[in-house]
Amino acid sequence: MENGTTVHAATVAGVTLVADLSGAFFWEGERLLVVSDLHLEKGSSFAMRGVLLPPYDTAATLSRLGAVIARYDPRHVIALGDSFHDREAHGRLDAADRTTLASLQRGRDWIWIVGNHDPDLPRDLGGAVADEVAIGPLAFRHEPTGAAGEIAGHLHPKARVSRRGRSVERRCFASDGERAVMPSFGAYTGGLSIRDLAFAAIFKSLAFTAHVLGDNRMHAIAAARCS
Amino acid sequence: MPLPEVFARWFAARGWSPRAHQLALLDKARQGRSALLIAPTGAGKTLAGFLPTLVELSESSAPARAATVSTGRAVRRSGGLHTLYISPLKALAVDIARNLEAPIAEMALPIKVETRTGDTPVSRRQRQRRYPPDILLTTPEQLALLLASDDAPFLFSSLKRIVLDELHALVTSKRGDLLSLGLARLWRIAPQIRAIGLSATVAEPESLARFLVPQLSPPPAGEARGGEGERRADIVVAGGAAAPIVEMLDTSERLPWAGHSARHAMAEIYDLIKRNKTTLVFVNTRSQAEMLFQDLWRMNDDGLAIALHHGSLDVAQRRKVEDAMAAGKLRGVVCTSSLDLGVDWGDVDLVINVGAPKGASRLMQRIGRANHRIDEASRAVLVPANRFEVLECRVAIDAVAENAQDTPPLRTGALDVLAQHVLGCACGAPFLSDELYAEVLTSAPYAGLSRSDFDDVVEFVATGGYALKSYERFARIKQDAQGRWRVTNPRVRQSYRLNVGTIVEESxxxxxxxxxxxxxxxxxxxxxxxxxxxxxxxxxxxxxxxxxxxxxxxxxxxxxxxxxxxxxxxxxANDADAKVPSYMGGKFPLSTYLAERVRLLLADQRAWRGLPDQVREWLSLQAHLSSVPGAREMVVETFPRADKHYLVCYPFEGRLAHQTLGMLLTRRLERARARPLGFVANEYALAVWGLGDMSAMIRQRRLNLDALFDPDMLGDDLEAWLAESALMKRTFRTCAIISGLIARRFTGEEKSRRQVLFSTDLVYDVLRKHQPDHVLLRAARADAATGLLDIRRLSDMLARISGRITHKELERISPLAVPVMLEIGREAVYGEASDELLAEAAEELVKEATGSS
Incomplete structure (x- = not known):
């Protein structure tokens, strides 16, 4: 494990994955890119309820996704659930964002895993829709169960480090070598502290590592060191 | 003009005679003029403000007042609301109501006075809207709420007068902006109203007097906006105040180099409390108040009744202290700016100000809290907590003697507050943009508002004001066929009511x-x-x-x-020292005016004679070993210490501006390969340290100080820093809440900590990238210029020192540098290099794993 770089190697159930500073996992051998919790159209979802958040979150998220796809040129892409912020969100995608999405999908297998925010995705989004996917020793599903070999999302893990009266809080991957929870990728998605009980239920102890997305590099920090 | 008989008898019965400024205000009222009364505390300001109201209400014949005013609602009512009184504190409104009761009862005047604050029960509020009292005492927020109801024309059309108390304090914040917009609304509903502003002495009374009358809009042909075309209320100045007696504590103890606790002077402070009847002890922060209070009680062998008062204490607790104070039961109160304003207590005979005075006007207002009888001199003792504060106290005492004021200039109205007001207007009644724009221009802080800014704000309120027009169907307000903006659904009104106001509290x-x-x-x-x-x-x-x-x-x-x-x-904890400092700085930075005077004092060696020996020796040593900054120059010192290299400079511009400077300097030093590690700022100086030998770099011309401090750092470097600055994000969050983009409260309930649905930091990042000129970002930038980042002051400073930097290469730390160097480790180190902090935590993991520690 090397610090001070934009990627970390994280081993889950014997498979070495690249934890990327963008918040994506890349599985070299399979040329598989995984991103979780895109929450597209979260802005317009709030706008429907009178909170007029800037409507640029979908474009911002897709543009970051485009950048990481361009870097790894994956053969397969898995969107690990909650790709859309609500059941109708896909219907609110504007033409430009639709075009961007289609261009990202072109030439690759694209799998939408369903999540609690987007349980019934339509067929016209391109790609396949699945509840979960198993590849080799790994199982990809939205909500973590704690099973070995599981790659999940849903919780939006976030780590806080405090030193000398200052604190920094950033998104992170959480992994103990047997299972991993991915950070949320969406532009407006907040997070849940890895010290929350929800993580204790999955990892059973504090013996897991947070691969923290710093401003310019990744940092591996013991969960016990976070507050 | 003589007082009406009943009033003359009342004054005489109490052995009083009306003061000149009280009569002057009555005179202005009879001439139909609005007026600004400038008076120190204790001048009978409140009575002066209400005298015209009381006289008018007593003179209006009973039958006329009983007549029904046609309201179009078939509601019978009396003459309706006559006078509105606005105060920054609801406690003050309640207190004034009590004070008005006496004269009204004693003269048997047929006048009904009521208060309306957040604490007023719903039933009374409803009654007030249908059957308004003659005089209503309230706050800026409550006024905004009343104006946003469809009752507003009914309630306010009869209004004759408005009294604005503590105006000098109200106008310095966004609350003042909100109030000014409310006034503009009132002038339209009731053009007959005249205003009386009550204020402490300010630097620019003429500009404050503009606040009280509608500004001309657009200015008539031939009149420029800003110059002669400005309209302002008449100014009445209460004279006859005795000059205060202010001294600096001549401590027999050793003066600390740094810190803010003034522990060295505790016995002397205690002694002062013991020798006076009632003493107010002002400090700048809550933690100072806490510490001082504990220390005083530790030595309180006489069991003196000493109390504590600050903003974080429970309201009931504060009220108890205030009541005990009013009853004359206390010998001393340790307090923060929570007592800068408020209820008058007659019997305070000494004010002690511990720590930096920060500003001349601020100090004078605090001193004015002692002895509220105008013809007796207030007495005050200043207790500097460290050597720099001695200099600040010295110049502040001189400023008080000259009655020199340094209150800030009148604000330019903020766009986020305007957005809140626009939504409020729509909640009241549909409006036309042209009419509302004209109305807003009559308010002094918004007199220079451009039409395009106004239209952007209306667009923001309607659909968020985004270039990507995707929210038309979610609009909060929409134009009808006549072009009038209307609220689209009742939820919008409800949300407005729950989120009114400009005070965004820390969680x-x-x-x-x-x-x-x-x-x-x-x-x-x-x-x-x-x-x-x-x-x-x-x-x-x-x-x-x-x-x-x-x-x-x-x-x-x-x-x-x-x-x-x-x-x-x-x-x-049994530790002797706290590990993490909790002195979070004062809310108020050292005023530009006092800073200037401190620099002049430093530059004039003859003036040092007025300083305590210890301080004079300190400065002489500095002159000998390094250099004492001249009035306009800035001294930069570089020296090594332990295994690091330091750069210390003395801009004297307050810690907020220094913090911003520190952020920008470290970016530049990074580029110059000086490998900076951190910095610490206080009110007077800034110290930056790093691994690179900055002395050698300057000597070898690899680092140019003129270039390092070039004002162009406010260009790209500032931009780059603002993109990630936590302070900027906090500023943006405040604007987002005030403007109504996000709710501080969701319908009916406070948003719980665990259910934060999104972070404004992320919204800031996205908006900044996709629409950098969005109206909310403009509002946040305007705040950053004067608020937490104090960019305007930094920019003035950089211009001042341009070409006047004196560099001293030293072998060791200089005497003047000691105070700021002592802050290292006491103050949180500001640096926003998040990756460094994360890397440090990661390092610990590696050490643990490899067993090396």
């Missing part, structure tokens, strides 16, 4: 004292729930701590044990 956590789990019993069990409540603390402060860190709270050193929901558990 606070409760602090409870429990027994440590590291206690002698060896118990390692869970912390016992419950515990004694100590008070409240800012959430962001706790976020910077790790379990086991110690800090000062409630006057003692405590250990952070746990955070459960919104409660922080702490235990008593």
């Amino acid at each position: 606070m956590l409760k602090v409870k004292l429990v027994r440590s789990r590291r206690g002698g019993s060896g118990s390692t069990g869970a912390i016992a729930r419950g515990g004694r409540m100590l008070g409240q603390i800012e959430e962001y402060f706790i976020e910077g701590l790790v379990i086991g860190d110690t800090f000062v709270f409630g006057g003692e050193i405590v250990r952070y044990e746990a955070l459960v929901e919104d409660e922080v558990y702490v235990s008593r």
Whole structure:
């Protein structure tokens, strides 16, 4: 494990994955890119309820996704659930964002895993829709169960480090070598502290590592060191 | 003009005679003029403000007042609301109501006075709207709420007068902007109203007097906006105030180099309290107040009744202290700016100001809290807590003697407040853009508002004001066929009512004292729930701590044990020093005016004679070993210490501007390969340290100080820093809440800490990237210029010192540098290099894993 770089190697159930500073996992051998919790159209979802958040979150998220796809040129892409912020969100995608999405999908297998925010995705989004996917020793599903070999999302893990009266809080991957929870990728998605009980239920102890997305590099920090 | 008979008799019966300024205000009222009364506390300001109202109401014949006014609602009512009184504090409104009762009862005037604050029961509020009193006492927020109801024309059309109390304090914040917009609305509903502003002495009374009357809009042909075309109220100045007697404590103790506790002077402060009847002890921060209070009680062998008063204490607790004070039961009160304004107590005979005075006007207002009888001199003693503060106290005493004021200039109205007001207007009644724009221009802070800014704000209120027009169908307000903007659904009104106001409070956590789990019993069990409540603390402060860190709270050193929901558990620590400093700086930076005077004092060696020996020696040593800054120059010192290299400079522009300077300098030093590691700022100086030998770099011309301090740092470097600055994000969040983009409260309930649905930081990032000129970002930038980042002051400073930098290459730390160097480790080190902090935590993991530690 090397610090001070934009990627970390994280081993889950014997498979070495690249934890990327963008918040994506890349599985070299399979040329598989995984991103979780895109929450597209979260802005317009709030706008429907009178909170007029800037409507640029979908474009911002897709543009970051485009950048990481361009870097790894994956053969397969898995969107690990909650790709859309609500059941109708896909219907609110504007033409430009639709075009961007289609261009990202072109030439690759694209799998939408369903999540609690987007349980019934339509067929016209391109790609396949699945509840979960198993590849080799790994199982990809939205909500973590704690099973070995599981790659999940849903919780939006976030780590806080405090030193000398200052604190920094950033998104992170959480992994103990047997299972991993991915950070949320969406532009407006907040997070849940890895010290929350929800993580204790999955990892059973504090013996897991947070691969923290710093401003310019990744940092591996013991969960016990976070507050 | 003589007083009406009944009033003359009343004054005579009490052995009083009306003061000249009270009669002058009555005269202005009879001429139909609005007026600004400038008077120190104790000048009978309140009575002066209400005298025209009382006289008018007593003179209007009874039958006329009983007549029904046609309201179009078939509601019978009396003459309707006559006078509206606005105060920054609801406690003050309540107190004034009590004070008005006496003259009204004693003269048997047929006048009904009521208050309306957040605490007023709903039933009374409803009654007030249907059957308004003659005089209503309220706050800017309540006025905004009343104006946003469809009752507003009914309620205010009869209004004759408006009295604005503590105007000097109101106009310095966004609350003043909100109030000014409310006034503009009132002038339209009731063009007959005349205003009386009550204010302490200010630097520019003429500009404050503009606030009280509608500004001309657009200015008539031939009149330029800003110059002669400005309209203002008449100014009445209360004379006859005795000059205050202000001294600096001539301590026999050693003066500390740094710090803010003034512990060295505790016995002398105690002695002063003992020798006077009632003393107010002002400090600048809550933690100072806590510490001072504890220290005084530790030596309180005489059992003097000394109380504590600050903004984080429970309201009931504060009220108890105020009541005891009013009853003359207290010998001393240790307080913060929570007592800068407010209820008059007659019997304070001494004010002690501990620490930096920060500003001449601020100090004078505090001194004015002593002895509210205008013809007797107030007495005050200043207690500097360190050597730089001695200089500040010295020049502040001179400024008071000259009655020199340094209140800030009138604000330019903020766009986020305007957005809140526009939504409020729509909640009241549909409006036309042209008409509302003209109305807004009559308010002094918004007199220069451009039409395009106004239209952007209306667009923002309607659909968010985004270039990507995707929210038309979610609009909060929409134009009807006549072009009038209307609220689209009742939820919008409800949300407006729940979020009105411009005060955005820090989120606070409760602090409870429990027994440590590291206690002698060896118990390692869970912390016992419950515990004694100590008070409240800012959430962001706790976020910077790790379990086991110690800090000062409630006057003692405590250990952070746990955070459960919104409660922080702490235990008593036996440490002598707190690990994490909790002196969070004062809210108010050193005023530009006092800073200037401090520089002049430093530059004039003859003037040093007026300083205590210890301080004079300190400065002489500095002159000998390095250099004492001249009036316009800036001294930069570089020297090595331990294994690091330091750069210390003395801009004297307040810690906020210094912090911003520190951020920008470290970026530049990074580029110059000086490998900076951190910096620390106080009110007077800034110290930056790093691994590179900056002395050698300057000597070898690899680092040019003129270039380093070039004002162009406010260009790209500032931009780049603002993109990631936590302070900027905090500023943006405040604007987002005030403007109504996000709610501080969702319908019916406070948003719980655990259910934060999105972060404004992320919204800031996205908006900044996709629409950098969005109206909310413009509002946040305007705030950053004067608020937490104090960019305007930094920019003035850089212009001032341009070409006037004196560099001293030293072998060791200079005497003048000692205070700021001592702050290292006491103050949180500001640097926003998040990756460094994360890397440090990661490093610990590696050490642990490899067994090297």
